Amino acid sequence: MFVSHSSNNLLNIKSKTLKRNWGVFMDPIRLGVNIDHVATLRNARGGSFPDPIEAAKIAKESGADGITAHLREDRRHINDNDIYRLVNEVGLPLNFEMAATKEMLDIASLYKPHAACIVPENRQEITTEGGLDVVGQSDRLRKICDELSSIGSRVSLFIEADEAQITAAAELGVPVIEIHAGAYSDSNPEDRPAELEKIKTGIKIATNIGLECHVGHGLNYQNVSKIAEVGEVAEVNIGHFLIAEAIFSGLGNSIKKMRELIDNARVQQE
Numbered sequence: 001m002f003v004s005h006s007s008n009n010l011l012n013i014k015s016k017t018l019k020r021n022w023g024v025f026m027d028p029i030r031l032g033v034n035i036d037h038v039a040t041l042r043n044a045r046g047g048s049f050p051d052p053i054e055a056a057k058i059a060k061e062s063g064a065d066g067i068t069a070h071l072r073e074d075r076r077h078i079n080d081n082d083i084y085r086l087v088n089e090v091g092l093p094l095n096f097e098m099a100a101t102k103e104m105l106d107i108a109s110l111y112k113p114h115a116a117c118i119v120p121e122n123r124q125e126i127t128t129e130g131g132l133d134v135v136g137q138s139d140r141l142r143k144i145c146d147e148l149s150s151i152g153s154r155v156s157l158f159i160e161a162d163e164a165q166i167t168a169a170a171e172l173g174v175p176v177i178e179i180h181a182g183a184y185s186d187s188n189p190e191d192r193p194a195e196l197e198k199i200k201t202g203i204k205i206a207t208n209i210g211l212e213c214h215v216g217h218g219l220n221y222q223n224v225s226k227i228a229e230v231g232e233v234a235e236v237n238i239g240h241f242l243i244a245e246a247i248f249s250g251l252g253n254s255i256k257k258m259r260e261l262i263d264n265a266r267v268q269q270e
């Protein structure tokens with residue numbers, strides 16, 4: 001059994017396929033670091049510090065596999081120039097979170113991010129409050145997904161772990177869904193196992209119909225391992241907790257510890 005708690009060894013196994021002792025291969029999990037809230041801090045004083053692109057470079061050095069950034073219609077955190085710089089200056093794949101609008105599609109066409117994750121967006125919300133309604137707007141989403149695919153971006157849809165939504169996503173031909181983990185992350189300890197089961201069921205349904213599964217929203221040191229233990233989860237995207245924890249332990253350290261937790265969750269499946 002290959003179990004190591006040293007971060008060097010864990011980084012070494014990151015790029016390898018892990019073999020379970022009954023012969024099933026388990027892929028390593030990718031860590032996407034969302035740097036939106038570095039921009040929130042910057043914008044609080046209207047200057048250029050702290051720079052989200054510098055944060056993305058630290059994330060790269062600390063074991064992130066990709067950077068996630070949400071360009072909101074109101075530009076409350078990330079701005080257009082950040083997206084330009086994230087694509088050109090960091091050297092990690094960018095997962096561009098975007099509302100399903102013509103404006104965002106035009107911006108995606110300009111910068112051609114590695115991945116585009118379509119999220120619901122509501123001006124009044126503090127953060128993304130729920131999954132996208134793919135069932136209710138499949139015609140509109142189909143056009144946007146097709147255009148994003150045609151520019152070479154890997155499209156994902158941020159949805160609840162709900163069978164109808166997952167099936168509707170698959171019918172649009174997207175390769176990836178990201179499951180909204182908010183209900184799980186925000187749940188009381190008594191309700192958490194049931195919320196975890198909903199996510200696991202959603203992941204099973206999605207994987208069986210050929211979708212790659214990512215999970216995000218509200219993940220932290222306490223709740224991430226149960227998600228990372230699910231072998232079919234290809235990627236977790238984590239933002240607010242990592243940036244907030246950086247106040248106490250430094251950004252590199254908060255990301256390295258998260259990297260270690262998710263890698264450990266995978267290895268301990270053996």
Ligand code: PXP
Nearest residue numbers: 128158216217218237238239240
């Ligand atoms: N994934 C998606 C699609 C999101 O919209 C968000 C929040 O912007 C996250 C992941 C990260 O969530 P959190 O900041 O709570 O870690």
